[in-house]
Amino acid sequence: MRVLRNTFQLGVKELRSLLRDPIMLVLIIWAFTLSIYTAATAMPETLYKAPIAIIDDDRSALSLRIIDAFYPPYFMPPLLISAEQMDARMDAGLDTFGLYIPAGFERDVLAGNSPALQLNVDATRMAQAFTGSSYINAIVNGVSNEFVQRNREQASQPVELELRARFNPELNQTWFGAVMELVNRITMLSIILSGAALIREREHGTLEHLLVMPVTPLEIMGAKVWAMAVVVLGSSAFALAVVIRGFLEVPLQGSAWLFLGGATLHIFACTSMGIFLGIVARTMPQFGLLMMMTLLPLQILSGGMTPRESMPDIVQTLMLAAPTTHFVALSQAILYRGAGFDVVWPQLAALAVIGTALFLFSLARFRKTLQSMG
């Protein structure tokens, strides 16, 4: 009872402190509204307005048709350049694709000589390079086919492949980006708020002051966890309902409550982690560095940016210990695929276990540092 009361009182104190920092509040609001909006709408489709340049040495009806076949949104309207320009433009990163149509191309096609086009791809831009080259291949073949067989009936393929994307039929990147940005914000804010609040107490000498009062480390830590969780959870709920569902019009499947429940567990784990970092770091600059070093892998390797299965096995295994991995999986399952508790319970369980372990571990470390403090 006393534990609960003290934890509550200390948590209220944390919230009041936060209210005294208007710039921090503005940053939090911005992080959960405009910044999610910008990031989500900025995410281009995998192949969106890909810059392409064409060297047309053929100048035939067919080559013109091919040039006309590239248009937004997949490609930028192609730029006609000379062969000399191509290398320089690629070097400067202006074009991702450079297509060379040799002289006599139309003639060879009509003669059935199977001529070759040369496609140069800037392979440092991996995402566009892959998808784009297969699109270009298909477009060129399609246009030529049509051109040759204008008068003939196209022989239908013996087997048709009907491809459909489930859950996001148009493969809209905004849908994906919005929720992943939210997940990133949740992780970042929970770690920073709790860890920095602890360091701040130490730097201002108030931690020592707490220790001569009938307050236990459990209460001090518990207070930070619950207070920061309230802030982050509130912001997330707002972002989900107003920004993502409202302004971005992302059709979220599944139960928002289930998602917020998962978020609570995730925040619990992240605030505990923040406190752990706050214990290890002696000063705010140290904390800043530690935080960056934790946050980057947590976000980038969680499966929210690139698919988990394409990471090396060891990374996949190690990242199982990170709460973000489970939270990302859980968010995708609930919000995109409409999964229910029966599907996501393993993630929920994993988050609970990781959170509890981090909390207990931090608490033990916290007790220890407090004893040797002076």
Add this chain to the structure above:
Amino acid sequence: MSGDVREDCATGPAVVACLRDVTLEYGDTRALNGITLAIPAGQIVGVIGPDGVGKSSLFALIAGARAIQGGSVEVLGGDMANARHRNAICPRIAYMPQGLGRNLYPTLSVYENLDFFARLFGHGRDERERRMEQLLSATGMAAFRDRPVGKLSGGMKQKLGLCCALIHDPDLLILDEPTTGVDPLSRRQFWRLIARIRAGRPGMSVLVATAYMDEAAGFDHLVAMHDGQVLQSGTPRALLEQTQARSLEQAFIRLLPGNNEAAGTPADITPRAATDDAPVAIEARGLTRRFGDFTAVDNVSFRIRRGEIFGFIGSNGCGKTTTMKILTGLLPASDGEAWLFGHPVDPHDIATRRRVGYMTQSFSLYSELTVRQNLALHARLFGLPADGIPARVQAMAGRFGLEAIMDALPDALPLGERQRLSLAVAMIHGPEILILDEPTSGVDPVARENFWRIMIDLARRDNVTIFISTHFMNEAERCDRVSLMHAGKVLATDTPAAIAQARGAESLEEAFIGYLEAEAGTQAEPDEAGAATTPTPKPGAQDEAPQVNRSAFSLRRLFSYTRREALELLRDPIRLTMAALGSGLLMIVLGYGISMDVEDLTFAVLDLDQTTASRDYTLNLSGSRYFLEQPPIESHEDMDRRLRAGEIGLAIEIPGGFARDLARGDGAQISAWIDGSMPSRAETVRGYVQGMHQHWLAGKAREAYGDAVGSGLVSVETRFRYNPEVSSLPAMVPAVIPLLLILIPAILAALAVVREKELGSIVNLYVTPVTRLEFLLGKQIPYLVLGMLSYALLTVLAIYGFGVPVSGSLATLTAAAFIYVMAATAFGLLVSTFVRSQIAALFGTALLTMLPAVTFSGLLNPVTSMEGSARFIGDIFPTTHFITIARGTFSKALGFHDLQDAFLPLLIAVPVLIGLAAALLRKQER
């Protein structure tokens, strides 16, 4: 009186500062209310008055640390509202703010702090050395020159603060309560030092605020202040005569409007009834505490009975605070034992904590909570019944005179009021033992008397045991018994009278100084002797003052900040190692972790046909390295469930009759469902499936019609340039370097300015000749060096660790990295200037760098493909251009000539960011 002032000001040289109708407000509270005052030159002028009357605000205005709101302030013959005048005269002013060493840097040593200030004022090397030696030996600090300031006692910090203030031979020395919290011996030494310096520089004016009336009595001129106004100004003698008072204390009280004579009368101590049989409340036996080689507390024993007021006196840093911390359980003792109420001290004993009230030397309450909230929070934490809390808070507020400031924030309060708040907090739960570490430091005399009235009341009436340390001897004289400590040892324990008697001294103060001087004589001879032999400030000192650099931009001042920042960085090996190696570690993680290759995609087949043809189709997929086959799907429900659960990323349905339709050429159809929840992955899967399907068809056609068929109409020869294997590593590694080179340097630099704001040393920017640009650039350099080190590490790692060679010009890459790190650190500084707390700086920088750097800068998708604000941010953000340069030099074998277009935005970004930061940074507090 104001008429005199105008005349005084007009006469010129005799006046060092002249204020007319000066007002100052903090929000709703009026700190200064129409001050008109002339401060005579060449004298020691004391400002006296209770806490919160506006002394500190007045000093900050005169020093130029705070912007003027109303009225005019003329200092050293010019208007302080004029920035040019301020800059011109600030080398002639020295300002030592209130608070123990608030403008000093805790991780730097005594010598380094002093050296920092000396460089800031532009002395040459020899001159610096000479001055520092002289000041350090004169203040007896020479023995501690290598000790970090954070480990000094309060009094030593004050002395060092004075040294730092005196390093540049100021014409006007402004000392805001310089002797608060300083022991009597040090205090005496302090004033002797000032006297010696004045003897060497007779023209110097000194403006002092003090709580010690005995000090004030020795000043040339006094200004009595009350409630934001000047009550009276004149020589101490004139003040005494005018009020017909015997002492200055009395004179001051008589000057007060309302003339509350009773308030200032000394609180008389009721002698304690001889109750040696009272139970022992606090007992210590052989307490010892060592920090490394240093013994802070050396075999200390005492026994305090219930209801006793037990005083601890001693020089600064003698171990009083450490002893108290051991008693509260904050510090474990190295040796010996202590008991509270007969129980051994146990840091886990929550029940005992409830019976003890403790007040630390430095203010340690929540500066983000108001006075009322602080009181209420502590009442709740001590478990007082909820319904009684408002009354209790009100009672404590009344007892400690906090009613008027209940809704103020502690940071806005003067030291004295904050101390009273700390005391009120320590007593809120009605403890049986009070452990008070210098509770009255910085508290004005009237408030101190009130405080002692309460103490005596508590001890005598409520039988509370009070263990108190103090530097005021008139307070120590009221204790039942006193322990005199020095260098960790207790020299004497007895009643104050008995101690004085034993020493043959007239008062406790004499006895105290006698004891300490005797100790010092045996131990630290050089202190006093050194001070004596040093030729008191060289006669020529005055002549050297004009040498001070007053140019608009000084590299020396700039490097002075660079040195300071670098030293602080070097003192923090953990930060240094993390900054240097952290980026390497992150690169390994990200380099291997980020992979665009899609492999091992899980798929399953719902085969409703179950023929050789359908199995053949399945084999076609499962044989590929991209796909991993899962157990077959049994039904449409099963398919739906497994897609939903994320078990499979691709589901293929082969309808019944597939083989038959295929054989007949009758439009057989296969359906495929891709999990679209991650669009980029889904796109890749789509491409793969289509490819595999075509491949299978071609194979079928060859089987049927021979090789002639199946070659396409047109073939496209694709050349993947720069990265022929289209593997992730060569594409990612050059892009990860720009990412890490902005995140880490920016976050380090982001704390540089706001940290000084939060910890108080920003005042050095306000009152020293350093300009905003010098301050920022000076701070930037160490982080620039650190950033370049991590660039070197990352490049070596890329080349030798990842085997991604720099195929283009390494010099171009390095030059670009240099400009880029400059921009990154400038970005951090910019964030640092507009936020108020370190937390906000961390969060803000993380937010403002990570998102643009990861998403908008072409790391994964080219900037040219973006739209709207993202495109705009991507176009101007430095990371975009450095990624172009890094990819160009690493993968595309380019040199400077090919990449010069990308340099331009980087070169523009640096001055823009620095300029913005300088514009946002304030040179005065508002």
